[in-house]
Amino acid sequence: MTQQAERTPAGPGIADTRRGQMLHAALDVISERGFADTRIADIAERIGISPALVIYYFKTKDQLLTEAIRHYEDSWYAEGKRRMDELPTAALRMEEFVAMNLLPDSDPDLESNWQLWLDFWVQAARNPDVAGVRRSSDERWREVLVSLVREGQEAGEFISVDAREFSIFLSALLDGMTVQIALDDPVVDPVSAFELCMRYISEHLGFPWAPTGRAFVNASAAGAGAGR
Amino acid sequence: MTQQAERTPAGPGIADTRRGQMLHAALDVISERGFADTRIADIAERIGISPALVIYYFKTKDQLLTEAIRHYEDSWYAEGKRRMDELPTAALRMEEFVAMNLLPDSDPDLESNWQLWLDFWVQAARNPDVAGVRRSSDERWREVLVSLVREGQEAGEFISVDAREFSIFLSALLDGMTVQIALDDPVVDPVSAFELCMRYISEHLGFPWAPTGRAFVNASAAGAGAGR
DNA sequence: GAGGACTGACTGAATGTTCAGTCTAAAAAA
DNA sequence: TTTTTTAGACTGAACATTCAGTCAGTCCTC
Numbered sequence: 001m002t003q004q005a006e007r008t009p010a011g012p013g014i015a016d017t018r019r020g021q022m023l024h025a026a027l028d029v030i031s032e033r034g035f036a037d038t039r040i041a042d043i044a045e046r047i048g049i050s051p052a053l054v055i056y057y058f059k060t061k062d063q064l065l066t067e068a069i070r071h072y073e074d075s076w077y078a079e080g081k082r083r084m085d086e087l088p089t090a091a092l093r094m095e096e097f098v099a100m101n102l103l104p105d106s107d108p109d110l111e112s113n114w115q116l117w118l119d120f121w122v123q124a125a126r127n128p129d130v131a132g133v134r135r136s137s138d139e140r141w142r143e144v145l146v147s148l149v150r151e152g153q154e155a156g157e158f159i160s161v162d163a164r165e166f167s168i169f170l171s172a173l174l175d176g177m178t179v180q181i182a183l184d185d186p187v188v189d190p191v192s193a194f195e196l197c198m199r200y201i202s203e204h205l206g207f208p209w210a211p212t213g214r215a216f217v218n219a220s221a222a223g224a225g226a227g228r
Numbered sequence: 229m230t231q232q233a234e235r236t237p238a239g240p241g242i243a244d245t246r247r248g249q250m251l252h253a254a255l256d257v258i259s260e261r262g263f264a265d266t267r268i269a270d271i272a273e274r275i276g277i278s279p280a281l282v283i284y285y286f287k288t289k290d291q292l293l294t295e296a297i298r299h300y301e302d303s304w305y306a307e308g309k310r311r312m313d314e315l316p317t318a319a320l321r322m323e324e325f326v327a328m329n330l331l332p333d334s335d336p337d338l339e340s341n342w343q344l345w346l347d348f349w350v351q352a353a354r355n356p357d358v359a360g361v362r363r364s365s366d367e368r369w370r371e372v373l374v375s376l377v378r379e380g381q382e383a384g385e386f387i388s389v390d391a392r393e394f395s396i397f398l399s400a401l402l403d404g405m406t407v408q409i410a411l412d413d414p415v416v417d418p419v420s421a422f423e424l425c426m427r428y429i430s431e432h433l434g435f436p437w438a439p440t441g442r443a444f445v446n447a448s449a450a451g452a453g454a455g456r
Numbered sequence: 457g458a459g460g461a462c463t464g465a466c467t468g469a470a471t472g473t474t475c476a477g478t479c480t481a482a483a484a485a486a
Numbered sequence: 487t488t489t490t491t492t493a494g495a496c497t498g499a500a501c502a503t504t505c506a507g508t509c510a511g512t513c514c515t516c
Contacts, residue, residue, distance in 0.1 A: 034353070035264075035350075036264035036350075037354075115350075115353045118346070118350050119350060121410070121411060122262065122264075122343075122347055122350050124411050125262070125343045125346055125411060126262050126265075131411065131412075134411060135411070135413065135414065138413065139414075139415075142415075168424065169401075169424060169428065171404070172401060172404030172405045172407070172408055172416070172421070173397075173400060173401050173404050174404065175403070175404035175408070176399070176400030176401050176402065176403035176404030176405070176406075176407070177400045178404075179349055179400070179403045179404070179407070180366075180400055180403070182349070182353060183352050183353060183359065183362060183363075184359075185363065185366065186363065186367075187367075187370075187396060188396060188400070193400070196396065196397060
């Protein structure tokens with residue numbers, strides 16, 4: 001196949017814009033209707049184009065949706081890393097890490113839609129391509145955690161624990177909380193999940209932490225947009 | 229709607245058997261193909277009947293699948309409770325609880341298919357009926373945990389911690405581990421997840437625990453049947 | 457022979473994908 | 487400068503397929 005080159009219309013301006021539009025719209029629709037009920041007609045309609053154009057850019061529906069997942073996961077990671085790099089102490093970085101997972105975000109592009117993650121997981125379970133994306137993304141995050149913990153230990157902020165094991169434990173815990181939040185569990189709302197996790201972490205790593213307004217700031221900042 | 233009564237052909241023998249067969253087959257198919265790709269024809273074929281008969285028993289596909297989820301969740305709970313009631317100490321019950329969540333089960337009826345849970349969660353996120361099932365099932369389990377912890381404390385096996393909070397924490401942790409296992413995460417296999425959790429729990433509740441052969445017994449007992 | 461269990465053949469609707477062709481703007485030719 | 491060509495972005499209308507659900511009627515059992 002030599003189609004590779006022209007398969008993706010890659011004019012610098014319009015083509016890229018369109019692709020971005022479509023990926024973004026796809027994520028919106030997945031959030032609203034769920035992955036399984038997402039139709040290319042929905043995505044096209046949202047942008048105001050014909051369904052045929054969607055196929056023109058992404059050969060198949062599956063390709064579009066898979067790429068949308070990859071795109072979301074990548075920008076989430078990039079944004080997370082960016083934020084973390086701006087924070088001075090390991091303790092603050094840890095708090096941001098947890099907040100990104102559990103608290104509604106003020107950045108509308110990140111659109112902390114927890115149900116999205118459930119859909120991604122289901123896709124990862126069957127689609128090897130998505131599975132790869134998720135696996136590497138997960139591993140990257142755990143690496144971030146590991147070095148975060150080590151930095152904190154070297155700086156004397158955290159006590160000595162096995163960083164690797166801790167990262168596995170914590171990322172599982174956060175995923176579990178994500179499930180509860182996504183399913184709107186009556187006893188596990190974002191704020192209390194956040195505080196529960198932070199309390200555990202601060203005790204386990206031995207640094208002082210007390211609930212600040214952060215949770216409420218985040219929660220209300222995104223409150224309007226979240227939950228629907 | 230007064231259809232309620234005749235909607236379900238409820239002849240004592242055959243009809244019930246058929247329903248059970250169908251629910252069971254539905255779960256098999258969901259495990260294999262995923263909820264979204266499960267078709268009535270698959271379920272019918274597995275039993276060797278015509279698709280029309282499936283509709284004859286369950287008015288709609290949705291009703292069948294929803295009921296299959298409920299059925300699975302209920303029998304899982306019932307079986308769990310049964311097992312727990314047989315164990316003499318709170319520590320052993322706790323271990324069984326964790327094992328049921330994370331280790332492959334020797335009972336083929338429970339068919340610990342973790343991906344199934346992911347699919348259930350996605351359904352619960354959109355389908356209010358399923359959401360209700362999941363919510364109450366989750367609450368029941370947390371109640372089991374709470375009384376388990378309290379019993380252990382009263383018996384002097386566990387130290388004093390907030391049982392309610394602990395139950396929330398642990399059930400989230402287990403859900404998170406389930407995600408990793410379901411997605412076949414390279415660093416979180418069932419056995420190590422089990423041990424990691426048990427180590428945390430025993431330390432936190434202050435009772436002695438050391439890895440026994442249990443994990444391997446369970447793992448190999450179900451090894452043949454699982455993951456095909 | 458009555459009633460429930462069951463089926464084969466069918467339908468209707470939804471929807472991913474194709475395709476022939478239009479429109480626009482820029483490059484090439486005049 | 488004006489005309490012609492080209493190429494990519496885009497669309498409307500069809501196509502093809504997949505499936506849930508219907509229906510008329512058969513078979514079996516009591």
